[in-house]
Amino acid sequence: MADGALFPFGFGLTYESPRSDWTPLPEVAGASAGDSRTFLAAGAPSSSWSLSIVDQSKPGSQTRLTTFPAEALDGRARVTAEDAAVQEGARRFRIAGGEAAVTLGTFEPIDISRETNGDVLLLVTLKMTDAPDRAGVAMRSGADTTAIASVQIPESTEFVRYGIALKCLRDKGIDMSKVSMPFVFTTSGTTDFALTEVRLGTDAQVVLPCT
Numbered sequence: 001m002a003d004g005a006l007f008p009f010g011f012g013l014t015y016e017s018p019r020s021d022w023t024p025l026p027e028v029a030g031a032s033a034g035d036s037r038t039f040l041a042a043g044a045p046s047s048s049w050s051l052s053i054v055d056q057s058k059p060g061s062q063t064r065l066t067t068f069p070a071e072a073l074d075g076r077a078r079v080t081a082e083d084a085a086v087q088e089g090a091r092r093f094r095i096a097g098g099e100a101a102v103t104l105g106t107f108e109p110i111d112i113s114r115e116t117n118g119d120v121l122l123l124v125t126l127k128m129t130d131a132p133d134r135a136g137v138a139m140r141s142g143a144d145t146t147a148i149a150s151v152q153i154p155e156s157t158e159f160v161r162y163g164i165a166l167k168c169l170r171d172k173g174i175d176m177s178k179v180s181m182p183f184v185f186t187t188s189g190t191t192d193f194a195l196t197e198v199r200l201g202t203d204a205q206v207v208l209p210c211t
Helices: 113-117 166-171
Strands: 038-041 050-055 070-072 077-082 090-095 099-105 121-130 134-141 145-151 160-165 179-188 191-201
Touching (some): 099 191, 113 166, 121 179, 145 160
Antiparallel strands (some): 099 179
16 A cells, blocks of 8 residues: 555445436525525525515515615615624614514425424524514415514623424414425514524524513
């Protein structure tokens, strides 16, 4: 064996080695390709997910957020990058009143019914600088079925990982086998918050009640 060689010449597979079955990779990069349980990490949506902001008083007003800083809602919203656990690892939303919703959606609905049967939570890590008059955490299944749980997020100078039970949203009418929008954060009134992570899990710092 030559100096520095890890294995002798000819080591490994040969033409006589038994063949293994071919498993094709997915041709479309979708939620099934590996990011179906993490929707937003370090402020950026996973590959098959889109981060958007919507004017709830104007159907069809959705603005997809891809570059920062960005303005939306006819100038009422300004979205910037902010440091979190890493540099620019969060997206900060300053909304000057009115009805708004920050969403994460996909074209290929995911099935999270198995997680729902357990004690899995929808986890949302954010820092609330200026709390809105009203807030809600929601999901959407299909094109128009949305369930909202009213929440109260107190103002804080630190990021906090909140959780809400998937069972709560299921019981409010969501088909957990066809979730197209696993995260919707609705606000009413002036607000200022930074969002860094959205995923499924059980390690919430604060579990929100189902209301």
